[in-house]
Amino acid sequence: MDAGEFVPDGADLATLRRAAAGCHGCDLYRHAQQTVFGEGPDDARVVLIGEQPGDREDVAGHPFVGPAGRLLDRALDEAGIDRAATYLTNAVKHFKFVERGKRRIHQQPGRGEITACAPWLTAELATIRPELVVCLGAVAARAVVSPSFRVSRQRGEVIEMPDYRTVATVHPSAVLRAPDRDAAYREFLADLRVVRTAMG
Template sequence: MNDFTGAEQFVPPRGGLRGLRAALPDCRGCDLWEHAEHVVPGEGPARARMMLIGEQPGDVEDKEGHVFVGPAGRLLDKALDAAGIVRDEVYLTNAVKHFRYERRGKRRIHKTPAAGHIGACAPWLTAELGIVKPALVVVLGAVAARAVVGTGFKVTEHRGEAIELPDGTPATVTVHPSAVVRSQEFRRDFGLFVEDLRRAVELLRTA
């Protein structure tokens, strides 16, 4: 694991989501800021009942500075709509706030965040959860699951199930939308993803 200092010293003790967004660009908790174009904060209502947590920004998100606006974000929008979820009513964020990538020619290829990056960035996510206090968290993919559920948790074995985060917050887990974008059986996997989100709506009603 990389020995990063972590983000805790950069997270403001007050100021709500606005304070977090203002402080994020100054974060030097790990090395990802050095090559990123933008830090990408979470977006959505401060009192959203549902929070969706993904892995990290992608190439488009890094360039634009907004969460879930690339190919995976467009697919997520379609899936949310199919599940009856209004994007503007949920809070969207990532476990890691900067884009980790490797260059191949002119292209920037996604590289999975290391455990050190996930740990270093955790104070931001903890702060978001503490401010929003969602009634339900939807965990998108293995990296997000590692960040909020713990190591060793397997998304494929528990997707769609009702679980609890370590702090007791109700949650459910599904794949990251980028996995559906890359799928060789897109129609099937998109349908399963929508089913998981519909299940999340059901869980929210009883949360």
């Protein structure tokens, strides 16, 4: 099972977004409220990729609008990167969670779900053709760079890929969960400043 049969060939982002709304490429669509597709300019020089939409994103239908998104906004601004000029998306387009009472608790997507959703990410990158891809967290880095990639070892490095350069860092939600949030934020900001420098 994967999303390949739902992805229209040679489509622009608007067409991809409409098609993704009906994706049944894995079982996550059964419980999520909606597909949360990427957003941003179709000629963005920089694409930022997270893991999956969270609870707020699933309700709103937009990527990075919850607490982690607000932290990302702040860090991008401080690093000198215009969020409005970037394209934001996730490796997996549906929210995976378990219910505990009235709360929906995030669950990390499995390898099969990441692989199933890969055709959407491939189509987004092929359409945008960015200069730089920023992987926010291990799931994104493994989806883009290699299944064996370790963010802890290679964060903040500019890696040459066949079609673009990529930089991996932690997901902004990891900064929010860190025991020393100020130190974690400084490290995250330093990685984004690497991205800004690489943009030229």
